[in-house]
Amino acid sequence: MTNSKLHKISVVTPVYQGESTLPGLAEEMAALTTEQVTPDGHRWVVAEWLLVHDHGPDRSPDVLGGLDEKFDFVRPIWLSRNFGQHPATLAGMASSTGDWIATIDEDGQHNPAELGTFLDVAMREQAQLVYANPLNPPPHGRFRNATSKCAKWLVSKALSDGAPATFQSYRLMVGEAGRSVAAYVGTGVYLDVALSWVMDRVAQAPVTLRAEGGRESGYSFRRLLAHFWRLVLTSGTRGLRLVSGLGIAFSLSGFLYAAFIIVQSIVTQSAPPGWPSTFVIILITSGAILFSLGVIAEYIGVLVGMAMGKPPYLIVTDPKDGPWQQRPQPR
Structure with a gap:
């Protein structure tokens, strides 16, 4: 049975070196701008794709300009300089308009067609935030995967005041909550830590990760270490x-x-x-x-x-009238 409500999803992608991967990802995204139906019968559509240019070393600006001319659903966002993946993601979240916000990497390892799986999990579990639960190892090598897993466990169990140990950059969240996080979070705060402050129900969706499009990772060991240290420093008191x-x-x-x-x-x-x-x-x-x-x-x-901008409270709409409700919205 198909539910009558149409869920509009804003997809946010921080762009650092997406010259070779964004065109193929755009074709996949274009196929999702027409109405889709999840296995559980929920109707959804990609309403916009926010590409946040974070001043990488390649010709990504030219690619963004071409995609903007070719596709109506593409919305480039131009940052003044390089700020990093999480600030760029926050900039896209703040500019979104959808019922839901999805964050997807530029390298092609995240399959946008699996957004329907995320939506089913969110509706089934009434979750405000859904993280990817990879069914296969991330395509980064054993050492990086092992250290990443250990770092997340350490922060979640020993240092954090509530961040989950399984957070990923492939996420789906309630739109109004995500935009609120983008509005109040302080400079340099790790995005998933900020989300843990206000998201009450967090779930996971099974996904299969793909290869990274034949390009080298933008994260050197030094940058990964700085990434982890920022996670530690902003994980709480x-x-x-x-x-x-x-x-x-x-x-x-x-x-x-x-x-x-x-x-x-x-x-x-x-x-x-x-x-x-x-x-x-x-x-x-x-x-x-x-x-x-x-x-x-x-x-x-x-x-x-x-x-860090941790709010004492966050006001949202009645869950009965939020993105989980099944009734069609009045026109």
């Missing part, structure tokens, strides 16, 4: 709270060990004169310093949350 916890733990350990040394020196009287008191002073002073650093870290954590 849990790392700062670890500093606070360590301060308290060392302070208590110092007092306990100091008591042990005092008792031992009284009982055995084997310690050199003045040594127990000196060691006790060092332990207590070090513990006090670490505890003070922990208190300072708590204050810094509050300031970090404010600087």
Whole structure:
């Protein structure tokens, strides 16, 4: 059975070196600008394709200009300089108009025809955000895949205040929530961390990744390391709270060990004169310093949350009237 509501999807693609891959991807996208039906019977269409030029080293601007002339659904967005993948994605999200926002890489490894699978998962689970769940290893090599998986797990389990461990650059999200994230998020914040602040229901859709179109990855080891470090720094204040916890733990350990040394020196009287008191002073002073650093870290954590633009709340429409409802919209 086909549902009557037509879901309009805005597709956002940050462009850094897409000269060789964008034309083929455009043909695939053009086939989705007419009405499609998912396996679960949901009607959808690609309403616009926002190509955000991020000043790469190739002739991507010429390709974007040609696609803009050839296809009505293509919307180039020109950034003033190179800002990086996530800021470019945010720029496209802020400029979108669809009921849903999908983010797709320029290299061709993401098949846009699988957007219907994302929509089925979102509707079935009433999810606000759906990530790709690759059924095959990403085409990056074993070392990069393994380190990427470990880094995501570390941030999700140890450092983040709620970011999922399975986030991917192939995503589908509710349009109004995605545009709100793009409006308030602070400079340099990792996109998936910002999404985790406001997305209550997150799901995964099974997809098959393709090869990267025969071009080299735009991420060197140095850039990947910087990418990971930005993820760590913006993942939340849990790392700062670890500093606070360590301060308290060392302070208590110092007092306990100091008591042990005092008792031992009284009982055995084997310690050199003045040594127990000196060691006790060092332990207590070090513990006090670490505890003070922990208190300072708590204050810094509050300031970090404010600087990153984490909102205290986000107002959205009634879910019954949102993109999950099945009734056709009034004209």
